[in-house]
Amino acid sequence: MPDGALPVLDVRGLRTVFRTRGGEVHAVNSVSFHLKRGEVLGVVGESGSGKSVTMMSLIGLLPSPPAEIRGGQVMLGDRDLLKIDAESLRQVRGAKVGFVFQDPMTSLNPVFTVGMQIMEPLREHMGMDKAQAEARAVELLELVGIPDAKKRLKSYPHQFSGGMRQRVMIAIALACNPDVLIADEPTTALDVTIQAQILELVKELRQKLGMAIIWITHDLGVIANIADRVMVMYGGQVVEHGPVKELFSFPRHPYTRALLKTIPSITGAREARLQVIEGQPPILNAAPTACPFRARCLHAMEICSQQNPERRAVDDAPLGHGHDVACHWSPPAMHEVSHG
């Protein structure tokens, strides 16, 4: 490791397949990444790019069948989560790895009070008694900025607004001081002003608690706001990965480059027409033998349909620690770009 710190989470060559009546769907193809303490890894991609399935595979949240993990290694500390039994995995979920989902209404149980739902992991994983758990629950609700915390413990999820429910979800995810927090599109269902509140909250909590965060989103603006590193996924693979500033200022993969151009800016120059990425995302019915983006790529070459490109480092850092890209094509050097 360049800075000597061991990663909290280290994923290597993860492959997940869904077996359906219509054949196999290769949703995650050889995905590798790692996560260090206190770091925010942003994961971007369109629907079906495999970003959520990757994260759910990590902690065994996918029902099997139809899902099947075909290979890889998921090291949390010194344990491989793909090798441990269901009971140990249950101990990991909630205690070591917290999860926040997109829709805060469907992920909270409507018939239990919010207090019971926050106290459940505390009593389950931390062995607290009722009084201790309640005290901690109040502390947690205060931590996520819910006013009048003690009283709100007795409220039901429907008595909270969307933003408040998402705060409750974050409180539950943080209850046992997890090493890793996985947030799957946590602000997508929220309005921008509420999203801004949640982004501020998460940044503050990360400073305070120092956990590592995986933030899944399709919104590049949110990534620019919160992430330290970014992983761009397409067709079940990591197509580009790097520190946030580098990746935004000099994207290497044609998909990343096109994606950044398709979103209109709220402050910059206004284009007469938006740039588009023609075509549709690929159907993943077989293990990839070619680049998944080739049909929509502006720079596709012959080799792209013959060989699925491997991730290669584009700077001096070892693969996975600096900026890397899975593409046969190389963009012109930076100074050429700036001169048109």
Added chain:
Amino acid sequence: MADKSAEPLVQVENLKMHFPIYSGVFRRHTGDVKAVDGVSFSIRAGETLGLVGESGCGKSTVGRAILRLYEPTAGRVVIDGEDIATLDAERLRQKRPSMQMVFQDPQASLNPRMTLSAIIAEPLVEHTRMSADERQARVFELMDAVGLNRRFANRYPHEFSGGQRQRIGIARALALNPKFIVCDEPIAALDVSIQAQVVNLLEELQDRLGLTYLFISHDLSMVRHIADRVAVMYLGRIAELGPRDALYGRPLHPYTQALLSAVPEPDPDIETARRRIILKGDVPSPANPPEGCNFCTRCPKVMDICRRVEPAFREVEPGRFAACHLHADTKETAGATTAREASKSIQQGV
């Protein structure tokens, strides 16, 4: 581009849409959800008016009420010289071809048991006397116009992707050569790379056919791209309305300022540098809006008067309207206030 001197094609005056609340054993009428509470705007022929706001602010209700998919509680909606709000059923039916809608969810707005060609032809069956051959020809023409392959004519909606389904919805809306189309969050359900395709299509069709759009969206950066003028709604009312560049460049209403500052920019350098206006709390319930200005509970610049008196929606600069006591002075002094606002906004990185 819109002709500035043109008569407005659509004129909405003091539109109200209240939904009654019934409660208790006897289902007594105990109150109203004031989803839209006095909204006025106009849209010139060939222009796109963007209508933005957060969920529950009433923007979709406005879209539906002005096409009379709801019966408005009060107000006038003049489209092409006729007040839609008071037309009888038959006259309204005759008027329908000139005003159409593209819905948010292309999955829910297409009948799963009808083929693509039957879906697009349905308005033609209802409103024209075309023969089957003429209809088929028109369906193909429309499919070409929105970029759908003619081979797909006999397929069903589930065989298409989200972006293609939205194209079907657009083709159906275009079938009767409408003048005015309400686009209700037409891209919200689509992936980023597909959104741009649909927005470009809407713009091309507007250029080619001279369409007038009301573009309803919560995506402020997309609205900046597509709209000529923009109206910002909050809790059933319009907080601010103005030309696109002016509104985005120098927002007048504190809500617009906060809303724009909350949009994350896909640029880490801008994101680390800028200071956001973080609004406290949530949007109040439209069944029980606060007294005075409806934004007073969250406004960072709230004054005493805001909690007592509802600010009038008025022209504070030529072409720019706002409902805010900060801009309640005469036009001259309003200019001074906004200059101060602007320098503040710059500090706040708006």
